[in-house]
Amino acid sequence: MPQLNMTNDQHPDELLPWLVNQSLLDPEREQVEVHLQSCARCQQEVEFLRNVREEIKTFSPSLPGELGWQRLLRDVKHDSSRQQDQGQNRSWRWGNGLAIAASLVIMIQAGLLMDAWFFSKPMAPLSGPHDIGVILQVSFQANATEAGIRQIVNAINGTFSGGPGQLGIYRIRLPLDRQDEAGIEEALVYLRNQGNVVSHVARE
């Protein structure tokens, strides 16, 4: 390390902030401290920097907290399942083509039968416990952002009541003034129209 050549005319200005935050290595720190003992200007400088640092330390923004963690957890699970899918896709390259073709035929046949049944039923909640008041179950698109989710939940004056569950479903409670059938339907229609953010919505 180069020796610092400091006289009273050559102040170690560039090192003082790092002295204040106690991150200088010992040789640097010792030399700056020796200089400080006889330099009133640098002592004043250090005092100023200490005040600034103390103030910056008080900085405490409000945090996303549990909602942020739940969002990360949802994305992590999505990420993990996507990786699994990719792994399976790689192994499938060497798989049995006949078995896949046979499965496809069965799936198409089943799909034709299921379609008629599925569309004859209203959308139903996928899972979850019961709660007081009107709760909607909502899952979001994988690429939905916090801003997008908040915007649409705010638009119906909803509050997060729980989730996401294993299927990535959030429970959103409707406000008291929106718990009549018309209000619920309006909220459902609104959410269903937000296809770029919402992937599924149903009343619990």
Place this chain on the structure above:
Amino acid sequence: MNQRQAGNNQEYRALLGKIAEGNEAALEDFYKAFEPRIFAFAKIRLNDFHEFADLLNEVMLEVWRNAGRFEGRSSVTTWVFGIAHHKVVDRLRKKGKQQWEALESADSVESDQDLEEMLTKTQVGEHIHWCMEKLSDEQRQVVHLAFFEDLSYREVGTIMGSPEGTIKARMFHAKKALKRCLSRRIK
């Protein structure tokens, strides 16, 4: 790195090891440790709560994906903030964000003694935060990493991908700009 930081670093490394094995509880501990720090870092560089939250999520997802690749060449904090820094730069680039005009450094400043007296006499907290916002993005980042995170100029250089001399110079000019701004506001 002081003793406390070294202790934290060991703890974070242990968590990263578990995260690399897919341990979600370890990720939750890691998230809780870094949430306020990443959020504070985002807040000095981006515009609104949603952006801060998105950045936090992106950084932690990156940690989840790459925990196994952490080699310990730097501290865990430096590694995480390096990820955050690059994510912020990407965001700003995509938005074509205009940099704050750095306060010029040639203006006259009240004498250090005057300013020191004013600092002790006045409620300066809000002024310091106001003046921080007037720094250039790079200056603000260096001050934040130095005084909120207590990182060394070497670590800050690693995070920002800049030489140590550049970091020290940015800090020096940031301090001058803060002084000038404060002397104007606290009159």
